[in-house]
Amino acid sequence: MREAMKNAEVGDDVFQEDPTVNQLEELAAKKAGKEAALFVPSGTMGNLIAVLTHCQRGDEVILEIDSHLYYYEVGSISAVAGVIPRLITGDKGIPDPQGIKMALRDENIHYPKTTLICLENTHNRAGGTITPPEVIEEICRLAHQRNIQVHLDGARIFNAAIALNIEPALLVKNVDSVMFCLSKGLSAPVGSILAGPKEFIQRARKNRKMLGGGMRQAGILAAAGIIALEQMMERLKEDHKNARILGEGLAHISGIKVDLETVQTNMVYLDLQESSMDTYQFLPKLAKYNILGSPRPPTKVRLVTHYGISEEDIYATVRAIKEIFS
Numbered sequence: 001m002r003e004a005m006k007n008a009e010v011g012d013d014v015f016q017e018d019p020t021v022n023q024l025e026e027l028a029a030k031k032a033g034k035e036a037a038l039f040v041p042s043g044t045m046g047n048l049i050a051v052l053t054h055c056q057r058g059d060e061v062i063l064e065i066d067s068h069l070y071y072y073e074v075g076s077i078s079a080v081a082g083v084i085p086r087l088i089t090g091d092k093g094i095p096d097p098q099g100i101k102m103a104l105r106d107e108n109i110h111y112p113k114t115t116l117i118c119l120e121n122t123h124n125r126a127g128g129t130i131t132p133p134e135v136i137e138e139i140c141r142l143a144h145q146r147n148i149q150v151h152l153d154g155a156r157i158f159n160a161a162i163a164l165n166i167e168p169a170l171l172v173k174n175v176d177s178v179m180f181c182l183s184k185g186l187s188a189p190v191g192s193i194l195a196g197p198k199e200f201i202q203r204a205r206k207n208r209k210m211l212g213g214g215m216r217q218a219g220i221l222a223a224a225g226i227i228a229l230e231q232m233m234e235r236l237k238e239d240h241k242n243a244r245i246l247g248e249g250l251a252h253i254s255g256i257k258v259d260l261e262t263v264q265t266n267m268v269y270l271d272l273q274e275s276s277m278d279t280y281q282f283l284p285k286l287a288k289y290n291i292l293g294s295p296r297p298p299t300k301v302r303l304v305t306h307y308g309i310s311e312e313d314i315y316a317t318v319r320a321i322k323e324i325f326s
């Protein structure tokens with residue numbers, strides 16, 4: 001990636017004159033099976049642009065209660081896009097189409113206009129869990145019957161596609177827009193993609209500029225993104241295999257609970273509830289072994305497998321955690 005970045009041909013992307021960004025956007029649209037795509041600095045900005053482009057101020061957006069868009073994006077959809085979230089609960093991050101149907105209200109002078117449903121695949125806070133294509137399809141059918149759009153936060157959509165062994169485009173074919181990250185598992189240093197119909201992406205491009213996301217010689221970053229899409233997808237299997245080994249290894253340690261049913265992709269969530277430690281007591285002990293996890297207080301910790309972590313590192317991690325609990 002560093003080599004490709006060094007050699008990238010560039011231009012001014014605000015004027016759509018950066019050949020490397022244009023190439024990335026074309027490739028990304030093709031991978032997603034959508035008409036057009038837009039390179040954005042982050043997944044958070046990509047999601048916000050999607051909401052801004054689909055909705056008017058005061059509109060209602062339906063979201064799963066633990067979705068990244070609601071939980072981790074600084075309230076941007078309300079603070080910036082001016083929409084009102086309506087939350088539904090999911091099972092392992094998967095919303096029940098019936099639950100969504102119940103949340104869709106008939107037109108009434110008292111109600112906000114519902115314009116958008118947001119889904120997340122894989123689901124971060126639920127443990128990297130996969131929403132199956134038939135659930136997405138059913139939700140899209142319900143939404144489209146009522147002229148409601150569906151946006152997919154697919155930050156890790158390629159993890160879902162690789163785990164299901166299907167084309168990513170098949171997983172997103174019914175949604176109106178999708179955001180996915182070139183960073184994270186695909187290992188690019190910067191950047192995400194928003195993909196959808198051509199006319200939608202044209203309006204999204206203007207909203208990106210409004211948010212300060214119009215970039216100049218961004219081909220330097222796009223060059224890494226092209227490698228992410230062309231060469232880094234297959235390697236996600238390695239992360240999934242490692243997460244599985246890690247989950248199974250840790251599930252045997254007394255004091256730790258791992259719900260192996262949620263270990264479907266590249267994440268393992270530990271629950272320390274039955275031990276004498278909580279999240280913030282455990283993480284510094286783990287850090288002493290040079291192993292970092294994300295806090296999910298009060299008693300949970302998220303571990304993520306990624307590029308540069310070998311199977312041997314996984315065994316070393318299991319040994320380290322055994323030692324902490326012995």
Ligand SMILES: *Cc1c(COP(=O)(O)O)cnc(C)c1O
Pocket residue numbers: 041042043044045047068069120122123124153155156181183192
């Ligand atoms: C990481 C993530 C994002 C945001 O991406 P950033 O590039 O970190 O802003 C959005 N949604 C999900 C599900 C994520 O995991």
